[in-house]
Amino acid sequence: MAPASGLNLGQAATFAGSQTVPLEGGAGGAEYIAVVVNTSSAHGAAANFTVRGSGLAVPSAVLAATDAPSLDRLFGGAATPDAPELDRAFERRMRARERTALTPRIAGARAWRAAREASGAASSGAAASRSLDPVRRDGSIPVDARVGDIVTVNVNPNDPCTNPIYHATRVAAIGTHAIVLSDTLNPAGGFTSADFQRFAARFDTLVYPIDSAAFGPPTDIDANGHVGLIFTRAVNELTPANAGSFVGGFTFSRDLFPTKATQQAEACAGSNQGEFFYLLTPDPKGTINGNDFSTGFVDTNTTAVIAHEFQHLINAGRRIYVNDAADFEDTWLDEGLAHIAEELLFYREAGVGPKENLDTPQIRASQQRRSAFNLDMLGNSGRYRRYLLEPSTSSPYASDDSLSTRGAAWSLLRYLADRSGTGDNAFFRRLVNSSSSGVANLQAVYGSGLTDAVRNWSASHAVDDVATTAPEYQQPSWNWHSIYATLYGSYPLPVKTLAEGTPSSGSVVAGGSAFFRLSVPASGTASFALTGVSSTPTNLQLVVVRTR
Secondary structure (H helix, E strand, O other): OOOOOOOOOOOEEEEEOOEEEEEEOOOOOEEEEEEEEEOOOOOOOEEEEEEEEEOOEOOOOOOOOOOOOOOOOOOOOOOOOOOOEEOHHHHHHHHHHHHHHHHHHHHHHHHHHHHHHHHOHHHHOOOOOOOOOOOOOOOOOOOOOOOOOEEEEEOOOOOOOOOOOEEEEEEEEEOOOEEEEEEOOOOOOOOOHHHHHHHHHHHHHHHHHHHHHHHOOOOOOOOOOOEEEEEOHHHHOOOOOOOOEEOOEEOOHHHHOOOOOOOOOOOOOOOOOOOEEEEOOOEOOOOOOOOOEOHHHHHHHHHHHHHHHHHHHHHHHHHHHOOOOOOOOOHHHHHHHHHHHHHHHHHHHHOOOOOOOEOHHHHHOOHHHHHHHHHHHHHHHHHHHHHHHOOOOOOOOOOOOOHHHHHHHHHHHHHHHHHOOOOHHHHHHHHHOOOOOHHHHHHHHHOOOHHHHHHHHHHHHHHOOOOOOOHHHOOOOEOHHHHHHHHHOOOOOOOEEOOEOOOEEEEEEOOOEEEEEEEEOOOOEEEEEEEOOOOOOOOEEEEEEEOO
């Protein structure tokens, strides 16, 4: 590409490897953002660099959003960005355990189900009897279950196939797609029958249509036509006393494997052999670890948890039984898609959609939008902020499953979906219905431009809604400069001002980036040099954008 001299406001130039870029000040002076991006897809691969500027002036002011929101919170009452957040560390540990224990069983489970379908057992076994023996262990919920029936499920949240912990649960509500179970050992003062029926209706009319449209329908290995929502004290027990976060629920892929050994499959004795969620139950007196979870708290937080976990359930089931995949999806992409499910729930509940560049005034426009943001998007905003705080050491496809990785993965998927040309549902569904995984899956779905897209997405963190740029440097669904100024008082991205003649060295991990701001005086000419990297081809790329 030609040197960056002569760039007009909002224009950008891109380079690969070591470069010296001339910059012009024009009649009134100019300012630029330079972004160093490591476009490698290798987990943890880091690249070192040094940048230096000459002929520079002192920038006039810090970058700011094009609007000027007040510092009043988006939230009302006690809700703030600092409220207790979901504990994703438990989920990270559980996913690691299930991948280790269950991946070798995938081929056998697939053969087991094929044999059942061939013999007709999958369609007849669940409905064969209404004798609901409390010690029943295979196919926990028959097709003709009724409200009030007692069925037994393994609620062990830690061991995939061993050490089952069986609790008797009562069928509390039955919907079109949901069957709601209440653990008989739950604390007193919990949900009423009407509450459980409301959860069944929420799943049927809200979560199920959103997630199944975006990711594909779930499997139904127990042939009862329903997904089980188990409100159980076993989830409450995962949150220790005085914790600053809480576990809201989970789905466990072990339930998708057969309980008994066959010629085709090894047994997973702890499986409930069906599609299930395990959810936090109200505990208004704090009888479990002293955590007083009110019915209102559980009610308002649980729908987003179900939307998140339903993506995991759909993804795992389809990879095992539909896509003929050899393994589970890479954690970063699986979690990124689950956080996309939360965003899709926000759009539905707020009555808005993607590509509306939502900012503070738009979210504040109605109580409906404010509530939906608080319940469904506050987590994504916090995780993305964690990525922006440390962009050079964070990545959307890191293997650590940190909150910053999740935030980056969600943001990258939103950015790519907005540019896919196919719409959200088609883009996300292709990612879930694939036999490949991780970056290879994303590459196959998005196409050959993925490397450039990662580079341009990285630059968008700094310049979106700050300068009028080409579309590839914009995030058309969200105005985070506006939202973060409202929530926290400032935009979190560290952009280093490059001083005249003073070099700055650093390192960026694969998928990470570093940001520099430089000013050129009126009628002056300056240069920006990137050095310390190997010759072309290189994974280290540079984007220079004129912002003033």
